[in-house]
Amino acid sequence: MKLKEKVAIVTGASSGIGEAIAKHLADEGAKVVLAARREEKLADLSSNINEKNDGSAIVVKTDVTSKDDMENLVARAKEEFGKVDIVINNAGVMLLSFIKNDKVDEWAQMVDVNIKGVLYGIHAALPDMLEQGSGHLVNVSSVAGHEVFPSSTVYSATKYAVRALSMGLEKELSKTGVRVTNISPGAVETELTHHITDEEVMGMFKDRADRKKLHADDIARAVVYAVTQPDYVNVNEVVVRPMAK
Ligand code: NDP
Numbered sequence: 001m002k003l004k005e006k007v008a009i010v011t012g013a014s015s016g017i018g019e020a021i022a023k024h025l026a027d028e029g030a031k032v033v034l035a036a037r038r039e040e041k042l043a044d045l046s047s048n049i050n051e052k053n054d055g056s057a058i059v060v061k062t063d064v065t066s067k068d069d070m071e072n073l074v075a076r077a078k079e080e081f082g083k084v085d086i087v088i089n090n091a092g093v094m095l096l097s098f099i100k101n102d103k104v105d106e107w108a109q110m111v112d113v114n115i116k117g118v119l120y121g122i123h124a125a126l127p128d129m130l131e132q133g134s135g136h137l138v139n140v141s142s143v144a145g146h147e148v149f150p151s152s153t154v155y156s157a158t159k160y161a162v163r164a165l166s167m168g169l170e171k172e173l174s175k176t177g178v179r180v181t182n183i184s185p186g187a188v189e190t191e192l193t194h195h196i197t198d199e200e201v202m203g204m205f206k207d208r209a210d211r212k213k214l215h216a217d218d219i220a221r222a223v224v225y226a227v228t229q230p231d232y233v234n235v236n237e238v239v240v241r242p243m244a245k
Contacts, residue, residue, distance in 0.1 A: 002228040004029035007081040009073060011064050011121060012091030014041035016190030017140065020216035021088055024224050026053045033077040033084075035062035036091065064091045064117030067124075074124040084128060086227055089121040089162075090140040096151040097198035106197070107154045114158035118165060126178070133177040136227050139166045143186045143241060151201045159184075170236050179234045181226040186241035189213040212242045 008025045012018035014036035022032045026049045034042045034057055042059040049057035060076045062069045077084050093113045095106035118139055129135025144152045145159030166182035173180060196202055219240060226235040 001029035002224075003086075006030045006085040006227075007033070007077060007083055008086035008088065008227075009033040009035060009077055009084060009121075009125070010088040010090060011035045011062065011073075011117065012140075013045060014038040016192060017185065017188060017216045017219045018088070018090040019045055020220035021090060021223050022057070023049065024217070024220035025086070025088075025227070026056055028224060028228065029053075029056075030086070031056045031081045033057075033073065033080070034059050035064070035073050037061065037063055064089075064120060065112040067120050070117075070120035070124040074128070078128070083132065084125050085134070086136045086138065087121050087125045088138045088140070088223065089118040090138075091117050092140060092142075092158075092192075093195060094142075094144075094155050094192045095198075096155055096193075096196050096201045098151050098200055099153055101198050101200070103198060110154055110158045114155075115161045115165075118162055122165070122169070129178045130176055134231070135178040136181065137166075137169060137178065138181045138183060138223060138226065139163075141166065141182050141184045143184050143239060145182075145184055146239065151198065151204070166236070170234065174234070177231070181223075181235050182237050183219065183222060183226070184237070184239040185214060185219045186239075187211065187213045188216055188219060190216055212244060214240060214242045 008030045010022045013022045013034040026032050039061045046057040046059045060073045062073045097103040141162040142159040144156045145163045148156040170180040222238045
């Protein structure tokens with residue numbers, strides 16, 4: 001129970017990696033604030049955590065693209081638990097497409113969720129962390145924030161941006177007691193690819209269906225590692241890839 005008395009916000013907790021992170025943080029004793037748009041999914045997760053971990057999860061319906069929603073999320077966490085120690089900026093969308101197919105609305109959605117969502121999380125939580133002289137911002141980027149793949153041009157641009165935010169924050173905050181971790185997962189089995197609409201890309205994914213993927217729990221363990229180090233240890237970058245089959 002290395003996170004007893006700690007309060008953690010997890011965005012995108014209604015499925016996949018965010019759901020797994022929330023469970024693992026709760027297992028370590030953290031009080032968890034579950035945020036996403038699908039309230040019923042969050043309510044199910046919250047019941048599971050509360051049954052297992054004795055009343056330590058709450059649900060706050062949140063659209064990360066809304067500054068007001070993100071401010072409300074932090075306010076609700078403070079109302080319920082008194083403070084915020086950890087923010088996992090995990091919510092994201094991966095609407096892979098070839099640029100020539102001109103899915104301009106999907107480009108905008110990725111910029112809004114993947115970049116603005118992280119920025120609003122920082123905006124909402126950082127002032128209190130600076131005041132309390134401690135805190136941990138964990139931003140979920142991707143291996144697509146290290147390399148660009150065919151059809152990942154815009155998605156990669158957003159994930160490179162997340163890494164740039166993490167790197168800049170780490171330098172700016174190094175003397176404040178606020179730690180920053182950038183997590184870059186490789187392919188993880190989740191709902192992430194279900195929203196792709198570019199048929200050429202969907203065809204590519206069918207051809208790769210047998211490729212080895214990580215489990216969401218593999219990423220959650222990396223997050224737990226980063227946030228349970230002694231206060232003077234700042235784990236800045238974690239990249240987790242599946243082994244090839
Ligand atoms: P999922 O699709 O399973 O989860 C995405 C989560 O983001 C959902 O909980 C969804 O909740 C939430 N979300 C999407 N849009 C919004 C929004 N506007 N406001 C609030 N929440 C939102 O995918 P993953 O778990 O795989 O993705 C989690 C993160 O991991 C993403 O940032 C993704 O880019 C990153 N990642 C994933 C990889 C993979 O292979 N799976 C690899 C590398 C990085 P809801 O719809 O309820 O709002």
